[in-house]
Amino acid sequence: GESVGLHxxxxxxxxxxxxxxxxxxxxxxxxxxxxxxxxxxxxPQFIIDIRSNMDKRQGQRVTVLLNKTVKHLSLQIxxxxxxxxxxxxxxxxxxxxxxxxxTFGSGTRLQVQP
Amino acid sequence: xxKVTQSSRYLVKRTGEKVFLECVQDMxxxxxxxxxxxxxxxxxLIYFSYDVKMKEKGDIPEGYSVSREKKERFSLILESAxxxxxxxxxxxxxxSPGLAGPGVNIQYFxxxxxxxxx
Numbered sequence: 001g002e003s004v005g006l007h008x009x010x011x012x013x014x015x016x017x018x019x020x021x022x023x024x025x026x027x028x029x030x031x032x033x034x035x036x037x038x039x040x041x042x043x044p045q046f047i048i049d050i051r052s053n054m055d056k057r058q059g060q061r062v063t064v065l066l067n068k069t070v071k072h073l074s075l076q077i078x079x080x081x082x083x084x085x086x087x088x089x090x091x092x093x094x095x096x097x098x099x100x101x102x103t104f105g106s107g108t109r110l111q112v113q114p
Numbered sequence: 115x116x117k118v119t120q121s122s123r124y125l126v127k128r129t130g131e132k133v134f135l136e137c138v139q140d141m142x143x144x145x146x147x148x149x150x151x152x153x154x155x156x157x158x159l160i161y162f163s164y165d166v167k168m169k170e171k172g173d174i175p176e177g178y179s180v181s182r183e184k185k186e187r188f189s190l191i192l193e194s195a196x197x198x199x200x201x202x203x204x205x206x207x208x209x210s211p212g213l214a215g216p217g218v219n220i221q222y223f224x225x226x227x228x229x230x231x232x
Contacts, residue, residue: 032219043118043204043223044157089156093219101147101172102221106156 012111019077021108023090026071030092034102035064035075039086047075047088077110085112117141118224120205125229133192135227137205144210146188147221148172148180151202163188164210195231203227 013019025033031052036044050057050064050073057064063076073090087109091102121136139146147162149172159172161180169180177199181189188207192199206221 034220036223041225043206043225046220046222049220101159101162102219103159104149104157106154 009106010109010111012113013080014113015080015082017080019075019080019084019110019112021075021077021088021090021110023073023075023105024071025073025090025092027092027094027103028071029094030103032093033064033066033073034091034093035062035073036089036091036104037084037086038089038107044089080110080112082112082114085110118205118207118222120203120224120227122227123225125227127192127195127229127231129196129231131192131195131231133195133229133231135190135192135203135205135229137188137190137207137224138186139188139205139207139222140186141207141222142185143207143222144185145208145221146182147206147208148178148188148190149204149206150174151204151226157204160190195229197231199229200231201229203229 034049035047037047038044048059048062048064050066055066061078065074087107089104089107091104093102118139127133145164148160149157151157158174160174160178161169161172163169163182166182166185179191204226205224208221
């Protein structure tokens with residue numbers, strides 16, 4: 001079946017550096033994507049989303065880039081802080097009726113070194 | 115803020131027991147979901163519900179059932195728990211995707227229930 005995946009299972013960065021977490025998706029019908037952050041002992045928390053009619057969206061210290069040509073999604077975190085250490089998941093969804101559930105990737109662990 | 119509450123953080127059960135995992139959301143969301151999370155496998159959808167008394171199978175429904183008698187509550191039932199159902203279980207809720215506008219498919223998660231079946 002079609003799935004969402006991640007290139008790197010673990011990413012280690014220095015505090016203050018920028019982080020880039022990548023995600024490949026295979027369902028060409030997906031038109032909505034979400035990034036979640038999951039800290040130890042907690043459920044996933046929404047970070048940022050993007051629809052397929054956009055190729056970039058910015059939030060506070062985070063930017064999501066979407067390349068539909070190669071079906072690639074990335075999350076950029078500026079000036080990474082220790083509190084950013086967590087597992088990050090991308091998820092895809094087909095908007096509209098008939099499909100309400102998200103398909104998640106397996107996650108990337110971000111470790112921020114002081 | 116949206117709040118999704120799972121009744122237990124940790125549960126230990128024996129093989130063959132019937133197990134109920136409860137989830138309540140306070141934002142009047144139409145959709146509710148149950149996932150299990152295992153190392154290296156990410157989140158896998160067990161069941162979801164888009165309305166009271168309505169349910170749909172997810173990717174791994176075998177060995178599970180669900181109940182949605184009220185809009186705010188979605189229960190996951192393990193009829194006869196087995197050791198391979200030891201996992202972290204996550205509940206989520208979201209608005210109906212029929213609404214226009216951005217962010218309608220954002221799922222909000224509870225803190226999770228870590229179930230051990232011995």
